[in-house]
Amino acid sequence: MSDKRVLTIQDISCVGQCSLTAALPVISACGVETAVLPSAVLSTHTGGFTGNTFRDLSGDMPAIGNHWKKEGIRFDAVYTGYLGSLKQIGYVRTIMEETLVPGGLKIVDPAMADHGRLYRGFTGEFALEMGKLCGAADIALPNITEACLMTGTAYEEGPGDAAYIETLLDRAEALGAKCVVLKGVGYEPGKLGVAVRRDGKTDYYFHEKLARNSHGTGDIYASAFVGSLMQGYAVYDAAVIAADFTLECMKKTIGDEAHWYGVKFEKALPWLITKVNRG
């Protein structure tokens, strides 16, 4: 049984089945205690909704971190997702330094771009800073767009090929992370998956590719990965569980075209609970 405690730092999109409203239930379903530090509060996520509110919570971060330090609160892993400002990247680094147990894991999902473009509100400068945060991580979880932006690689529309993915992995690994889990790899027809790169070696996992793209799946993937890892699964096994869980979530959403803003991950939580919890 895992008694690990994770801190996750990302936004609350009040509506949208992503970031903290996904990370908290998904990691909890893995049987892992989950503390949260909201980076910002938005009325909705920014992918498809327009006119969302945005409250940057950067100003609260140093005091929250200081309080935890004073209380001696420590985490086995700090997992970051969508961050609300450039300044926050620095605060996150400090919180990681001050609250991780010795040997605790820094896990960074850049959560800033997809389909060749930065999410609304982010700049090239932010992307480069995020590249440094990924470089300081034990495990970085970029998608292909994010890996391109952080490494100055041209984004290729379409499936690409194995050579393109390997070059991207070389460059992403060179940023400095001990391990890179590249999401959304799919250069063979009908297949989609992940590439796990460590010490110059890549292990791939592919499953069926569904016709529809869904919002928030990167957050769901990273959260299931972190939960599985904290339950003691090896990095590759956690990467596989997270991929299968994300696919389950997408399948639960098929047929409901009105549900465009996220996936019905709640309906796949029983699958995750059964799969990950070791009793």
Ligand code: PXL
């Ligand atoms: O799912 C990534 C994400 C998280 N948080 C916010 C977003 C997005 C993607 O658009 O806008 C606020």
